[in-house]
Amino acid sequence: MKNHSRRLLRGSARRSFMRRALPQMVARAGAGIRTGLIQFRSPRTRSEWSAGYALLLPALLLLVAWFLYPVAQLFLLSFQTVSKFHFSDRTFVGFANYAYLLKDPAFANSLRIVLVFVLLVVPAQTVLSLLLASVLQSVGRAKVVFRTAFFIPYMTSTVAVTTVFMQLFVAGAPAASAATVLGLPNRTWYADVKLALPFLVLVYVYMYIGLYIVTFVSGLQTIPRELYEAATVDGANAWARFRYVTVPGLRPFVLFVVVAGLIQAIQVFDQAYVITGGHVLGSPAGATATLVIYIYQQAFRLNALGYGSAAAVLLLLIVFLGTWLTRRILREE
Amino acid sequence: MQTKRMSRREFLTLVGAASGAALLAACQPKVAPTATPKPTATPPPKPTATPLPKPTATPPPAAPVEVSFGYEPGGNIQAYYDVLFARAAEGLPGITIEPVVYPTYDDQLHLLPTQFAAGTAPAVIRWDNAAPWTQYAAEEVILPLNDLLKETAIDLNAFPKALVDGWTIDGKLYAIPMYLQNSAFVYNLDVLEEAGITTLPTSMQEVRQVAKTVKEKTGKSGLVILPNLFHIHQYILAFGGGWNYGRTINSPENVAGLQFLVDMFVEDETASTSQQLGTAWDGEAISLNKAAMSDGGPWYIGFMKAVAPNVRYSLLPIPTNQPGKFFVVTYGGGYSISSSAKDPVAAIKLVEFLSTEAAQEAIITTELGFVPAMTKFLDDYVAKTPEYAPFTESVLSQGRKLDYPPKMAEFETDLLAGFEQLVFRPGTTTVQELLDSLQSKYGQ
Numbered sequence: 001m002k003n004h005s006r007r008l009l010r011g012s013a014r015r016s017f018m019r020r021a022l023p024q025m026v027a028r029a030g031a032g033i034r035t036g037l038i039q040f041r042s043p044r045t046r047s048e049w050s051a052g053y054a055l056l057l058p059a060l061l062l063l064v065a066w067f068l069y070p071v072a073q074l075f076l077l078s079f080q081t082v083s084k085f086h087f088s089d090r091t092f093v094g095f096a097n098y099a100y101l102l103k104d105p106a107f108a109n110s111l112r113i114v115l116v117f118v119l120l121v122v123p124a125q126t127v128l129s130l131l132l133a134s135v136l137q138s139v140g141r142a143k144v145v146f147r148t149a150f151f152i153p154y155m156t157s158t159v160a161v162t163t164v165f166m167q168l169f170v171a172g173a174p175a176a177s178a179a180t181v182l183g184l185p186n187r188t189w190y191a192d193v194k195l196a197l198p199f200l201v202l203v204y205v206y207m208y209i210g211l212y213i214v215t216f217v218s219g220l221q222t223i224p225r226e227l228y229e230a231a232t233v234d235g236a237n238a239w240a241r242f243r244y245v246t247v248p249g250l251r252p253f254v255l256f257v258v259v260a261g262l263i264q265a266i267q268v269f270d271q272a273y274v275i276t277g278g279h280v281l282g283s284p285a286g287a288t289a290t291l292v293i294y295i296y297q298q299a300f301r302l303n304a305l306g307y308g309s310a311a312a313v314l315l316l317l318i319v320f321l322g323t324w325l326t327r328r329i330l331r332e333e
Numbered sequence: 334m335q336t337k338r339m340s341r342r343e344f345l346t347l348v349g350a351a352s353g354a355a356l357l358a359a360c361q362p363k364v365a366p367t368a369t370p371k372p373t374a375t376p377p378p379k380p381t382a383t384p385l386p387k388p389t390a391t392p393p394p395a396a397p398v399e400v401s402f403g404y405e406p407g408g409n410i411q412a413y414y415d416v417l418f419a420r421a422a423e424g425l426p427g428i429t430i431e432p433v434v435y436p437t438y439d440d441q442l443h444l445l446p447t448q449f450a451a452g453t454a455p456a457v458i459r460w461d462n463a464a465p466w467t468q469y470a471a472e473e474v475i476l477p478l479n480d481l482l483k484e485t486a487i488d489l490n491a492f493p494k495a496l497v498d499g500w501t502i503d504g505k506l507y508a509i510p511m512y513l514q515n516s517a518f519v520y521n522l523d524v525l526e527e528a529g530i531t532t533l534p535t536s537m538q539e540v541r542q543v544a545k546t547v548k549e550k551t552g553k554s555g556l557v558i559l560p561n562l563f564h565i566h567q568y569i570l571a572f573g574g575g576w577n578y579g580r581t582i583n584s585p586e587n588v589a590g591l592q593f594l595v596d597m598f599v600e601d602e603t604a605s606t607s608q609q610l611g612t613a614w615d616g617e618a619i620s621l622n623k624a625a626m627s628d629g630g631p632w633y634i635g636f637m638k639a640v641a642p643n644v645r646y647s648l649l650p651i652p653t654n655q656p657g658k659f660f661v662v663t664y665g666g667g668y669s670i671s672s673s674a675k676d677p678v679a680a681i682k683l684v685e686f687l688s689t690e691a692a693q694e695a696i697i698t699t700e701l702g703f704v705p706a707m708t709k710f711l712d713d714y715v716a717k718t719p720e721y722a723p724f725t726e727s728v729l730s731q732g733r734k735l736d737y738p739p740k741m742a743e744f745e746t747d748l749l750a751g752f753e754q755l756v757f758r759p760g761t762t763t764v765q766e767l768l769d770s771l772q773s774k775y776g777q
Binding site: 083084085086087166167170171173187188190191193276277278279280281282283284285286287297300301302303 | 437439440443446447449450451469472474559560561606608609610611613742743746747749750753754756757758
């Protein structure tokens, strides 16, 4: 039987199995998991609806007070100029804030920096966390220890993690000195225009990778073991199992990690603020002037609340657009 | 067992009430960014076995008035105020001090505009006149104190005239001086000795030369600067410049001063920012022997004593571009009252309490690291702090002012962004271009 199945799956049959049948099996299994929560439909009475909405009411009211109202204010402010000391003194300026924003080279610089940051961070943290999660699956009992170890940076204060990294990457410090092996200069990374953004990427990926490892580890547990066994029986090696079983089985989780990673990376602020010590934001010379740093600078340092709000509205649109595009691309794939 | 079922009406009423309560709770205003224990001027009554007093015609004592007081607690400041707060029970009857403690002075300056706008600024604010107080005065978010002073026994003649003038605009006084502050130039004698330098520079040209020698001989930074408006201002003044409240931002002297600093970074590569040296500020770099020189001030005295007692350093007036001529900037800290103070009279009483001779003397006894504002304590301070001896009364009386443009915070943000462009991306702009653009944006 064993010999027979091996013979069967040689050549074109094996390729066909790997390319079509196996992904379909995985997809079906995934769909089963996704629809695992059985939907019961039963006619609801009016009183049940009322009670349901009544239970939701406190949350809805808080949502309106803490989310919808500020967002509405944000949109309103983006069309106004506001007095620094008297918030009630507002003047409607139409689209002037937006027009100025599109001409501002500092805003363009922030967009460029965020784009580079996202392009470096999202693939790096997705691939690394997926690989590490896969490796963790095979380490047996120590899995919990490693998973916790990887998750600790995510739980630790951003200021603490960034400060420790700053100490490691000062000129002459261990990490900065070690990096000279790669031909990099022995400089203070976060104070160097060329190294500051890579430094930010390093800190950021280090902090968030634990979250995504845990996500992928959970995802891996949803893939039926039979699929791995079938693939092994069919002669698939470790890479083939990863490529044709793990990756398709984790598609919903990959989608989550990419979308969540994108949304978070676009809004990076804390680490960039900490490396400047709160003094010259975006330092050195705008190398870490992310979009949220730009918004903060405009609104709270230059006291241009209306202008900062316009930039925040654009950030919101960028996050929506980025999320929609990513979801669409990954779903089409 | 029978349980009572709640009717739908009762249930909806309960949920509605809970939602209302949640919203009300969420909308409670918050004033203080950080909370610290309230020192009370009036101690809480102790429970005693005394029988209840019989009703008399005497009106009940008024409840103590709460006055919020904003400050940052860095260095020994908290210890200083702890001493004063402990005396408040006797010295400030009927008033409870509510401290509003900002994590750092930068945080204080960044938070205050929002607090002014929201009407939640502390009633009494301790700050120095490096803060954008002129802008706040123009916007009427801080009170002129002239009329309120009549409610107190504060004698302005006890303070140097220059300090009082430093807080006055058009005859209106906006703060009661607390301490005298001045800038200085700091030399790390250990690093200079390592570089074989035995004579301290007497001009900015010599500073540049010494910095080159230090770099060549030791590899260390010749000069360190924490990029902010105050520190850049010292080099502007050293070349005879000044902002003159926005009238002379792009003057040739200012261009020369800023160019000097930029050249030390770009051409000589002998200057570093504190960030480049991996330190939070210039003093830390000096204390760690990472740099030979910096501009600074008397705040180095307490810091070096506490952090690097074995590092030899010297604090002297700042050299200029004219050999043998030196200068300092004199300014000071003080207490202002915000326009949103609920009880300005109670607020000025608190200021009076914080400005007594005893409070001034405590600046010395608690080793606060500031020079008391009252003239009579200057000699005591110098006697107790020999490091401060070079800053004689004559040096201080000729001190230059902080003549920042009115929109100081915005000006500083743009100046520093431009300075970093000049230093870290040389060739993208020039000093002249930067100061010209600032002149057109913030000039008067």
